[in-house]
Amino acid sequence: MEQNIEVKSITPSSKSIARKVVCISKIGSDHTFANKNNQDFAFNLTNMKIVLDGCGSGKHSEVGVRVFGQLLSRKTKTHFDKGEAIDEKNFFDIVNGIFEEMLSLCGDTTFIFQNYCFTILVCFELEDEFVVCSCGDGYIITENLEGEISFEQLDDGEYPCYYCYNFVDKAALAAYQDGVSFKVSRFSKGKYANVGVATDGLRYVQNLFVSEQNKLLKFLHDGKGPQIEKLINRNNLQTGMFHDDISICF
DSSP states (O other): OOOOOOOOBOOOOOTTSOOOOOEEEEOOHHHHHTTOOOOEEEEEOSSEEEEEEEOTTSTTHHHHHHHHHHHHHHHHHHHHHTTOOOOHHHHHHHHHHHHHHHHTTOOOHHHHHHHSOEEEEEEEEOSSEEEEEEESSEEEEEEETTOOEEEEEEOOTTSOOOGGGGGSOGGGOSSOTTOOOOEEEEEETTTEEEEEEEOGGGGGGGGSOHHHHHHHHHHHHHTOHHHHHHHHHHHHHHHOOOOSOEEEEO
């Protein structure tokens, strides 16, 4: 089991300067070597930061990831056009509706396992708090009011938690026969300046040189996504450091 990343840094607070949301998705060096697609997906909407991570053993999990992501984006736009926000109160019903649409294409168990196994991590920014809804492995990224950034690992152990398990024959599952649900984590704005999410490819940060770790943390604090992409590219070219796909929305 992977250990929590113990990387922290204090950086000067710049609350008066508007920062851009960091939203990146980079293919891992192992997938590049094997000529596979990036199985991650990351995007941010009006009050949501989302990362999705396809199952590595799923033959076409990147297909399900991208279909789900695009349908969620469209449904979010529809809600906002009507003046309706999406938050934890209606998000779970929306997810169920999207999966029902996806399953209308093909509900065969083998097809679901090959295409629709992926983790879902969403961070909602509300008036007084950040709310993270997670189904599967990954990380929550937090920045407190003093500028300290920390990574909180979400780990399901041997069997990752995929929402599609709610729609397959339970006899085909090695775990989660009673179904799966989202975990909800809350972070008060009285303590945290920013919260985001990342896929489990973030675990390779702990193998970087300290100087590179500090650069990454500063780029996260400053909202400099392109510089983070360059850092990942540089370390992959030199050592193949980030073996798995990595997505961050912060």
